[in-house]
Amino acid sequence: MIVTDQIHRILTDSREATFEKLKKQASDVTRQYFGRTISLYAPLYLGNYCENNCVYCGFSSHHKIPRTRLNDAELHKEMNVLSKQGIQNILILTGESDRMTSVNYIKNAVTIARQYFPNVSIEIQPLLTDEYSQLIKAGVDGLAVYQETYDREIYDTVHVSGKKKDYNYRYETPERAAHAGMRSISMGILLGLAPPVEDVIALFQHLRFMEKIYPGVEYSLSFPRIVPVEDMDYQPIKVSDDLFVKIICLTRILFPRVGINLSTREQPAIRDDMLSLVTRMSAGSSTLVGGYTHIREGEPQFDIHDHRSVKEIVQLLKDKNYDPVFTEWRCLHEVSGLRV
Numbered sequence: 252m253i254v255t256d257q258i259h260r261i262l263t264d265s266r267e268a269t270f271e272k273l274k275k276q277a278s279d280v281t282r283q284y285f286g287r288t289i290s291l292y293a294p295l296y297l298g299n300y301c302e303n304n305c306v307y308c309g310f311s312s313h314h315k316i317p318r319t320r321l322n323d324a325e326l327h328k329e330m331n332v333l334s335k336q337g338i339q340n341i342l343i344l345t346g347e348s349d350r351m352t353s354v355n356y357i358k359n360a361v362t363i364a365r366q367y368f369p370n371v372s373i374e375i376q377p378l379l380t381d382e383y384s385q386l387i388k389a390g391v392d393g394l395a396v397y398q399e400t401y402d403r404e405i406y407d408t409v410h411v412s413g414k415k416k417d418y419n420y421r422y423e424t425p426e427r428a429a430h431a432g433m434r435s436i437s438m439g440i441l442l443g444l445a446p447p448v449e450d451v452i453a454l455f456q457h458l459r460f461m462e463k464i465y466p467g468v469e470y471s472l473s474f475p476r477i478v479p480v481e482d483m484d485y486q487p488i489k490v491s492d493d494l495f496v497k498i499i500c501l502t503r504i505l506f507p508r509v510g511i512n513l514s515t516r517e518q519p520a521i522r523d524d525m526l527s528l529v530t531r532m533s534a535g536s537s538t539l540v541g542g543y544t545h546i547r548e549g550e551p552q553f554d555i556h557d558h559r560s561v562k563e564i565v566q567l568l569k570d571k572n573y574d575p576v577f578t579e580w581r582c583l584h585e586v587s588g589l590r591v
């Protein structure tokens with residue numbers, strides 16, 4: 252059960268002593284359940300076509316940017332470069348366009364990706380159950396889908412047009428994916444859209460619901476903070492570093508087994524400071540389509556703040572006595588003939 256008034260009290264408590272106590276408890280729990288391991292992954296943007304108008308995003312359909320998507324030869328090039336850096340776990344991303352980055356287009360990309368990587372996750376437009384089944388068959392083992400905000404009124408205001416406007420369809424996406432047999436599901440909120448404490452509580456409730464209905468899924472949570480896009484005038488609600496860290500700590504204490512992801516949206520200093528709390532980090536990331544081989548001119552979805560290479564992140568982890576993990580999971584059906 253989620254005790255909402257307690258969460259509220261902890262997240263709004265500004266005393267330094269409470270903060271330190273929370274950090275210590277969360278670090279201990281992380282160490283207890285995950286040891287000193289951090290999994291590394293890299294995002295790979297296949298295309299930036301999007302049919303939604305989200306006021307906070309650089310890929311929004313109303314934002315005048317050159318649109319593109321990678322062809323097969325370019326997919327191979329990008330994946331080859333990433334795998335040579337040691338990356339084994341990729342997150343395939345697109346805008347949300349059923350037309351330009353359709354299920355078939357993504358299926359083809361996943362088939363190519365599986366030639367390079369044992370772990371392939373997707374962050375794409377929400378799909379139907381049988382479409383997720385097709386992608387799982389092609390080699391997808393993880394899905395990232397964020398509700399962005401659980402405040403229905405704000406959700407409706409910031410998602411001006413497109414399929415994403417349908418709050419319920421998005422909310423039910425983790426269920427459709429789990430029903431299709433998705434091995435791991437990452438849920439989250441975009442911090443800065445709505446009052447953060449209420450959104451965190453709603454996310455926790457959503458996760459508890461999923462755990463109850465689909466206990467076999469491996470869950471993780473993400474709390475990306477909005478990075479304002481230069482030529483768009485959306486101004487997010489400020490979420491301080493302290494509140495951000497407190498949210499991560501509370502997540503860890505309430506959900507000891509759940510993975511916590513940290514992207515390169517965050518500054519190097521805060522990423523380094525949170526090593527004892529998170530379980531998965533992106534490294535050497537680009538948010539540009541074709542960004543690893545500079546195939547295309549274009550604009551990123553958002554600017555990243557940690558530009559360190561995979562090699563540098565690995566060295567950092569080793570220097571701080573953490574074990575970098577490149578392969579979290581491997582599908583054995585290829586060797587045994589059985590889907591495991």
Ligand code: SF4
Pocket residue numbers: 301302303304305308309310311312345346347415
């Ligand atoms: S947040 Fe996603 S759906 Fe919205 S505009 Fe950006 S890419 Fe498209």
